[in-house]
Amino acid sequence: MRIILCGFGTVAQSLAKLLVSRSDDLYAKYGIMPRIVGAFDTHGGAVEQSGLDLNRLVEIKKKFGSIKHYDKSKKKWSGLEIIKNVDADVLIETTASNYHDAEPGMSHIITAMKRGMHVISVNKGPLAIAFPSLMELATYNQVQFRFSGTVGGGTPILDYAKNSLQGEQIVSFAGILNGTTNYILTNMSHGMSFAQALKDAKSRGYVEADESLDLDGFDAAAKLVILANWIMGMKVTMPDINRTGIRKVTSEDVKKAAKKKMAIKLIASCDKELVVAPKEIPIDDPLCVNGTLNAISFTSEHSGTQTIIGKGAGGTETASAILRDLLDIRKEILRD
């Protein structure tokens, strides 16, 4: 399987390491030999039809800050040039999410699909802004489109709802889908002020460069868009989400809730309406997880309410979600 890798940050580097460490196992168990034939970051990229040396790629990135230095003798490639000119089976999109125009991820995905490549995205931006039309584009071009890593990191929330609950009608769901705000709210319940808790979260590297993405609920809303489309069959995008962040939650609110054995959490819910907002939930509800954990409760017609809890982020975890998507695409191709 020939792969083009867009972006070379934490997740992509974890993926490169995972592919190296598991190459024997992947071939033996699943019969796949993934080859990264092109990869790029903001500054430029590298191409090698027989497969880039992944250890070297990680080293170069560490040493020079960009993988464009991978092979000095060769042509300098930009990201879109690679996607337009290099033949590959799968594009893996890992550049940063933004919710204005979702670029450059949006162009990467659209260009790849039009060229007949299957796409795996862990970038939420394009999905949040244009889920319904991207699915249409994938169907039209007869390619697979997968995005397990966008919700729950390594916790297979999307797959659980779609496949493990096959034949069931999910009637509603509610989740804690942003680890950063959950960490802040948990610390506030331990006595910190909002400002202190935010500072602590920043010092641990939990907060996005643009803190608004976490604090104002954009990240949770993007995940809600993805869940609503993929699981509930709704055709919605970001503007359809009624979104409130956690900036106005005070220590006073948190204390008041605690007295009632409740906790304030940023809840993304789908039940008639699509809402992201701070809400009080009982502390003994399975959904009420602490720290950076994510959790989601699905209520279905016949199987009651089921909750899945796991780490919602992390390089290796998200890379393992990409690997699952890759195996899934492989399975779908063989089935055709």
Add this chain to the structure above:
Amino acid sequence: MRIILCGFGTVAQSLAKLLVSRSDDLYAKYGIMPRIVGAFDTHGGAVEQSGLDLNRLVEIKKKFGSIKHYDKSKKKWSGLEIIKNVDADVLIETTASNYHDAEPGMSHIITAMKRGMHVISVNKGPLAIAFPSLMELATYNQVQFRFSGTVGGGTPILDYAKNSLQGEQIVSFAGILNGTTNYILTNMSHGMSFAQALKDAKSRGYVEADESLDLDGFDAAAKLVILANWIMGMKVTMPDINRTGIRKVTSEDVKKAAKKKMAIKLIASCDKELVVAPKEIPIDDPLCVNGTLNAISFTSEHSGTQTIIGKGAGGTETASAILRDLLDIRKEILRD
């Protein structure tokens, strides 16, 4: 799809109702029209190649205590006679679990597989006693064998671990797999004695006719056998489980644990050894659920620890698991 239904207790009756209420939907969405061509309980059964009237079957059971009265004019069938003589595609085994010889379920399953029927079992007995050989028999006879409802009731724990985590290596797991003992231990943590809590659980119909199955950990151990075989690829049966029940847990133990912010739970775990025993776990661990809830935490190599929580029993819930198995078998048949 022609189905033979073994046993007509709570789960089977819920399944009958579910098949009636969802028949249009099942045909429209999945193209299947399940027909129960034979069904029986302890006293005898009924056969109708064009499909038994499911509403009538439920009515007869309610009125006369056995479905053998379904059609007085016809031959009287015993269970094994039906399996041996009636042609069907799938056998659904719902008779009561026992861990001595697993009969009559064991004979039902073996006879059906030898006749080339796919088998769905929610009866844990045969699996607990003979999982490895039943899987071999299924493979040899080229039939599908499914048992989603045996672990977690309507919560798709087996499917999650096997499919949603595909490509992952699960290294260990630990779960609360018996709702009855969890209900008793929860009530003990609220101040009841073991005897009081047991009495309360009995009055709510939560305890098996043979209370030892719950209290001495047989039920949890049977589920552990199934998980160990299906998910970890181990070839084990009941005698391989190191099993301790909850009879010796005292109010004193529960109080002591609570002081350390811990709770005593009956934990079934797979980590080097296969053990069912009461253990202290932190009350803020996602695994620490209360009441009759079940929970299981899987730790995998790259995606960290993930917990699934849901109701572990219930007629409709377990019937919905059978329905998922039916759809799964249908999918596998089409793939061949």
